[in-house]
Amino acid sequence: MGTETVDTLVVGAGQAGLATSYWLNQAGIGHLLVDRRETLGGAWQDRWDSFRLVTPNFSLQLPGQPYQGPDPDAYLGRDAVIELFRGYAGGIDAPVRLGTEVMGLAVANGGFRVDTPDASFAARRVVLATGPYQVPRLPEAAAGFPATVKQLHSNDYRQPGQLPKGAVLVVGSGQSGTQIASELLAAGRRVHVAVSSCAGAPRSYRGRNLYWWLMQILIQGPKHGMQVPMVDDLPTPAARFGCHPHLFEDSPRRLAERGAVLHGKVLGTDGSTVRFGDDVAQKVAFAEADFDVRFRPMFDSYAAAVGLDLPQDPPATGRGRVPEGEVSLDLEAEGISAVVWATGFRLDFSWLGLPILDEWGYPFHQRGVTIQPGLYAIGLPWLHSEPSSVIPGVGADAAHLVEQMVAAG
Known part of the structure; x- marks a missing residue:
């Protein structure tokens, strides 16, 4: 099993990971998104057949891609939401590697070692973008x-x-x-x-x-x-x-x-x-x-x-x-x-192997900047505000994270 070097590794290629990728590209920061799923579309792929968003199309303001379709007041169904994010990933040239589940993370050599079943990554920064729908x-x-x-x-x-x-x-x-x-x-x-x-x-x-x-x-x-x-x-x-x-x-x-x-x-x-x-x-x-x-x-x-x-x-x-x-x-x-x-989900960051989680399993952080230097979180419930984990709100949080990365050098 070899080790691949990447400046910034984003764990998760759902809406939070993709929004972060957009801003990383804008800042010229090299990065890679890894996702355990074999197909793009995040947790939306787990919704029921007749699922529809309660957020209208005009509110689907992804970074760099405001809604410009013919039905701003309509509501996308599950399959259309999945296609929206697959198209978005291609449109922003997000570097995504699917079928890659992260099994562990450790501090190493001034950055992080991130292990998957097939490879390890040496990353200067890591972004936790696994979303709120984990377990x-x-x-x-x-x-x-x-x-x-x-x-x-x-x-x-x-x-x-x-x-x-x-x-x-x-x-x-x-x-x-x-x-x-x-x-x-x-x-x-x-x-x-x-x-x-x-x-x-x-x-x-x-x-x-x-x-x-x-x-x-x-x-x-x-x-x-x-x-x-x-x-x-x-x-x-x-x-x-x-x-x-x-x-x-x-x-x-x-x-x-x-x-x-x-x-x-x-x-x-x-x-x-x-x-x-x-x-x-x-x-x-x-x-x-x-x-x-x-x-x-x-x-x-x-x-x-x-x-x-x-x-x-x-x-x-x-x-x-x-x-x-x-x-x-x-x-x-x-x-x-x-x-x-219909009793919701819990977070599972047990693979982190770092003492940075509170009693609810939520990383200690300040608007996504965790207490571990170089480690960031995005797309979690109430990360910064009520809409932090939903499409209209995740882009602003992602922009803030990348600003913090640039400032930290």
Whole structure:
């Protein structure tokens, strides 16, 4: 196994790695992207068949490639998103080596030694661009479900026909959980949803797309004394791993109106019986109120600051009590044949071999510049701001990282 020398090695060729590659090229810094997958497209390749972005096309502002297509207000499906990034990689001449999984990293000779199954790299700098979707997260309760019930994480779910006939329990009410539950209802399935502590948001506000508002605040807000939520605004470091908000059109309340049965947090099992918390009403109330508390005042202040005369929307709260299911459920009696765990992901940087991770497995850093000289991170949740891990926000963080590299020499 030989050793290949590269100035900057970027681990991961998803949106974060490609955005970093663009800025490295602009700065004239030699680099190589390695990715464990055999094909480009990152974790988008793990989404279900009918998946569509909730970010409209006009917000897909990749560095050096703003959206210029014919449908700025449309939403790309999974396969189109994958093709977008494959085209982007070619368009920016990103030097990518696929099928190359990094197994270990160590400090060596004033830089780093990075090991893969087929080769080692000697790199002056390393950028961790593996993204937030690293290892599917399952709660301990999953181990107690009977073997007769098929269990899938949302990472492995593709379409309703993949599941055995019968009712389905979807655990989690973030973007993935609510969209999958909605699809199962449309397919005629009986659906139970274990509601989690996830916020909700409207697709549009005061006649403008939600992401139009967010991008205005991101780009123009500082001129008017406002900004998108930053990592320092979080109540605790654990809040970095909160779920992505669902859209109100697929909210737990709307799912219940379409026939879904809502339950609280999965607490455990006893044979074929699942026990739930009695917190559905509180979680639904939080999901509906969060937008009014965190974003409505910000958007209204921006509209006033720039003189936008737009009709006001009524508050999302005050819609009455949502129907709740029982706090225990006999899976066999209810005909539940499958569970889809829409419970998110956890980070896995165990291969780093460096003492730079906090108790959540997140690198200690300052806007992506880690405490280990020469080691950087990009595309992680709340790296700098709320949009740090999504397409509209990752480019600015990547530009900052490369600026720091240039300054460090």
